[in-house]
Amino acid sequence: MEKFYVISYDIADDRKRYRVDKLLKNNGMRVQKSVFECRLTDAQFLTLKMELGKIINYNTDSVRFYYLCKHCVDMIEYIGNSVFLEKNDFLII
Amino acid sequence: MEKFYVISYDIADDRKRYRVDKLLKNNGMRVQKSVFECRLTDAQFLTLKMELGKIINYNTDSVRFYYLCKHCVDMIEYIGNSVFLEKNDFLII
Numbered sequence: 683m684e685k686f687y688v689i690s691y692d693i694a695d696d697r698k699r700y701r702v703d704k705l706l707k708n709n710g711m712r713v714q715k716s717v718f719e720c721r722l723t724d725a726q727f728l729t730l731k732m733e734l735g736k737i738i739n740y741n742t743d744s745v746r747f748y749y750l751c752k753h754c755v756d757m758i759e760y761i762g763n764s765v766f767l768e769k770n771d772f773l774i775i
Numbered sequence: 776m777e778k779f780y781v782i783s784y785d786i787a788d789d790r791k792r793y794r795v796d797k798l799l800k801n802n803g804m805r806v807q808k809s810v811f812e813c814r815l816t817d818a819q820f821l822t823l824k825m826e827l828g829k830i831i832n833y834n835t836d837s838v839r840f841y842y843l844c845k846h847c848v849d850m851i852e853y854i855g856n857s858v859f860l861e862k863n864d865f866l867i868i
Contacts, residue, residue, distance in 0.1 A: 688841055690783060692807040692859070714785040714837060716809060735854050744807060744855035748781055754847050761828050762837035766785070 684721040686750045689730075691716050694742040701737050702745070705730065712766045777814040779843045782823075784809050787835040794830050795838070798823065805859045 689706060693699035693716075706712070709730050710720025722730065727747075734745050750758075782799060786792035786809075799805070802823050803813025815823065820840075827838050843851075 688781065688783075690781075690807055690810045692855075713839060714783055714809070716807070717783045717839065731852075731854065738855050740855050742856070744853055744857065744859075746806060746810065747852040748841060748843065749847055749850040750841065751844065751847055754841070754843055757842040759824075759840040760837055761824065762785075762831050762833050763835070764837065766837075 684723055685727070686752075686755050687720045687722060687727065688748040688750060689718045689720055689745065690748075691738075691745045692743060693738060693745075695739065698737050698739065698743065702734060705733055705737070713764075714766055777816055778820065779845075779848050780813045780815055780820065781841040781843060782811045782813055782838065783841075784831075784838045785836060786831060786838075788832065791830050791832065791836065795827060798826055798830070806857075807859055 687710070689710070691699075691702055691706075693702050703712075706718040706720070709722060709726065710718045712718050720730075731747070738745060780803075782803070784792075784795055784799075786795050796805075799811040799813070802815060802819065803811045805811050813823075824840070831838060
């Protein structure tokens with residue numbers, strides 16, 4: 683069973699940030715520059731945490747994991763634009 | 776009764792970002808550069824959303840509101856550093 687996570691980061695080094703971005707994009711959807719929404723099984727979540735842990739600098743960086751139950755997912759709100767366009771994405775209007 | 780929110784933003788303009796930061800700092804605790812954790816009553820939450828809505832640019836910016844119930848709050852995890860030091864903060868060791 684997949685669970686819903688909001689994963690946000692502060693990563694100081696550009697190369698590390700690129701690697702974290704890539705990892706998170708493979709595991710979910712970017713909704714803001716440093717915020718991703720992911721649906722993960724327990725095993726996928728543990729693996730992702732471990733892989734992120736190998737990349738980050740524990741002094742300067744942080745990654746936060748917010749699990750949201752179904753009820754909390756239904757309560758998600760936003761103002762402003764909802765779609766984070768990756769550099770090579772195109773919005774077909 | 777206060778509810779727990781994770782509020783994250785992407786704000787393009789520096790002055791708008793400063794104003795959003797100030798507003799969010801008055802309503803909660805910054806845990807990452809663009810992520811805050813806030814405990815708010817329903818009235819405070821509505822007011823905060825309205826005030827943020829007056830500041831942001833609806834084309835370039837976004838603010839996301841994640842309500843977390845007690846169970847989800849208990850599940851919060853992080854790796855790396857947990858404290859976001861504001862520029863004028865001092866860590867007394």
